[in-house]
Amino acid sequence: MTHDAALAALSALLGERLSTGRADLALHGQNETYYPDTPPEAVAYPETTPEVSEIVKICAARGCPVTAYGAASSLEGQHLAIRGGISLDMGRMNRVLAVNAEDMNAVVQPGLTRTALNEELRATGLFFSVDPGADASMGGMAATRASGTTAVRYGTMRENVLALEAVMADGTIVRTGTKARKSSTGYDLTHLLVGSEGTLGIITELTVRLHGIPEAVAAATCRFDTVEDAVNCVILTIQSGLPMARIELLDEMMVKGFNRYADAGLPEKPHLFLEFHGTPAGVAEQMESFRTIAEDFGAEAFATATRPEDRTALWAMRHKAHYASAALGGGKHLWPTDVCVPISHLAEAVVEAQEAAAEMGLTCTIVGHVGDGNFHAGLSIDPTDAGEMARAKAYTDKLAQTALRLGGTVSGEHGIGIGKQAQMAGEHGQALAFMRRIKTAFDPGGILNPGKLLPDDA
Amino acid sequence: MTHDAALAALSALLGERLSTGRADLALHGQNETYYPDTPPEAVAYPETTPEVSEIVKICAARGCPVTAYGAASSLEGQHLAIRGGISLDMGRMNRVLAVNAEDMNAVVQPGLTRTALNEELRATGLFFSVDPGADASMGGMAATRASGTTAVRYGTMRENVLALEAVMADGTIVRTGTKARKSSTGYDLTHLLVGSEGTLGIITELTVRLHGIPEAVAAATCRFDTVEDAVNCVILTIQSGLPMARIELLDEMMVKGFNRYADAGLPEKPHLFLEFHGTPAGVAEQMESFRTIAEDFGAEAFATATRPEDRTALWAMRHKAHYASAALGGGKHLWPTDVCVPISHLAEAVVEAQEAAAEMGLTCTIVGHVGDGNFHAGLSIDPTDAGEMARAKAYTDKLAQTALRLGGTVSGEHGIGIGKQAQMAGEHGQALAFMRRIKTAFDPGGILNPGKLLPDDA
Known part of the structure; x- marks a missing residue:
């Protein structure tokens, strides 16, 4: 199914900022891990929130999927337009809108990368703490509930996003949260959007906490x-x-x-x-x-x-x-997976992860944010070797089951995306149906990042 | 409207644990602030989660409101059954189910009070940090997103609830979150339920973070x-x-x-x-x-x-x-209200709050968790004095408007309940419609704590 009517209307709205160039499509179809290349039908480059709203309205009216695109550093294919439609590249919305040093927060656009934010903060004595390794975009980090090396002290995106502006599936622009450090006023839509992988709304602005650079x-x-x-x-x-x-x-x-x-x-x-x-x-x-x-x-x-x-x-x-793990297999690709367990079970989980890799004949590194109980297994794989790919998949599933058995979660920070939907029922049980209810209530037409996070039968 | 059919079925299920004694109804209709006494039609005393599920199913089938009741220390009338139906008293579900000292968490039932939890933790070197002053129940604290004096260091209930078990409006028992410290797997239902004031589900079990008692x-x-x-x-x-x-x-x-x-x-x-x-x-x-x-x-x-x-x-x-503020008015009642602002605007907000009280001829104390930008104004009022009550209401509205003007929230920790619904549109704008969508998707019959948190026209 193609979405020519939507693309025509988007082209009228955006002019050259709707791209269907082959190189551009190819670029937006790539990923850092093992998912097949999946070019979108077009790439849209919005410059303002009202423009994002117009784009979403056009797509909603014509059933055209909208998949937000930040820095493409997601590890479970969250940014790939696997059901067609447009890749919504937030890269031109990359400004720091305000640094409120006295309140230790910053207001930023989603296409800004975390290192660009920290560059801008240099003179303030403050820093943005969340550090997933890759130079991810702020919007993408919020959408995937990213964390990284410093989460043990300063928290993940869950703790560091104070407020959001987002465009919902009908084009409505909403603001969630405030600049106050806490609130008890109603349902926590900020935390609902954080980690929703672009399936409930498109993040167009973030207010994030800053921390003082330690002495x-x-x-x-x-x-x-x-x-x-x-x-x-x-x-x-x-x-x-x-x-x-x-x-x-x-x-x-x-x-x-x-x-x-x-x-x-x-x-x-x-x-x-x-x-x-x-x-x-x-x-x-x-x-x-x-x-x-x-x-x-x-x-x-x-x-x-x-x-x-x-x-x-x-x-x-x-x-x-990431690259050093891939290098172990002689320049092959990396299949990265992560789990997070209660810290008392961490040794057990890590040893099981090592042993399972050895048993399955896989080359695997373990590296992790172990203060949180979170670790990554990095499998060096050859995507053209179907047997190795099948073993990598079996290994990933086994590690997820280990995490659940030990009271943990099938992903501490990579998320669900394409790769872990089959684990959702095991982790969430009956709660999965309530996630589906939210998705249906917020995006009845299913245009926002379809095929991600929720399994089709949920 | 009464709910005799539901009460008959509940009585068959619970026997003497469905109470319609006048004193019991009166007790469950009281509150610490200025809301009129509102006795429920009956009080149910569940002892297990499956029993809560059965109760909710009976009520759902017969359109009978269910309002959860903890320690009755909420300050915006959250526990009052203002649309009739039953008060679901969680007081018999008050056990500590597990203390996982090595993972620094505890699994508790909702009727447990915070001081009872800390008593049980005495020998462990750990403590539960959230301290709203009153000896509130853990379920109530989660439902109202409570915080208090130590939130500036250790966070509010938002940061200290890791996982929940809850009974949803159709009687489904769900589990949200895990015992891992972080996760990126799907919509954050834990944070959606925290602060939902019993309107989306009945919390039947909580896994909470513990902290080490400092040296x-x-x-x-x-x-x-x-x-x-x-x-x-x-x-x-x-x-x-x-x-x-x-x-x-x-x-x-x-x-x-x-x-x-x-x-x-x-x-x-x-x-x-x-x-x-x-x-x-x-x-x-x-x-x-x-x-x-x-x-x-x-x-x-x-x-x-x-x-x-x-x-x-x-x-x-x-x-x-609370009581010292009331005492200032010569034994009168207290009308407590709270707001939270970005800390850079705190002095301005506090001075405005003092000046407005003086202008309006109200006796008012200011006390607050100012490290969070959160403070309380405590108005000493006589509920039989209609003029004073009207001025107190006007004062509360004015303070809420001040908080919004300064980039803050109309409540840092007391919540919305009955009293602040009129402020929801001002704070949340278009997002309010998405809160309503969640409520409708989760509780289509509107049986869970009806008349709270969301204004009827939202």
């Missing part, structure tokens, strides 16, 4: 003999109430990946990468407390980095986990 | 010449990133109330009541930093309380603000 920052690394030792050290650290700013696990395979991809020169043992934020005295105290815990678990080679350039290098390497 | 705790008080000085001190403290555990403003009228009600013996000037949590060194550092800021705003009589009994006495007094 002192120190990073550190250490290594352990076994992944259980590393994870048990994390568990005790969190339980002790140490306000870790980052606490990341890299298993031995991940370290091997960094050595191969980035010449990291690290012994191929499980490592923790850490960051401490606070006053100078506070950071020193935290580091000492952590070190005492870590040494009880046999940690070796505790090394600190207080110079900004050394810390930056450390986290830049960490953020290349 | 060191110190409380402090100080006073200022003007309320602007006090508030500006708060603003700078928050902007400086000091991790305040509590930072409460009491204006001169509130102090007068404490002097009269509790012989507090405090000079009748604006005060801040503070609490610092951390390591011993951290607390000392925080107190010194605060003191430096406070002295710049002319703070006097900085006094600290590190002994637990002194701290307890201080916060016990603070928690009597």
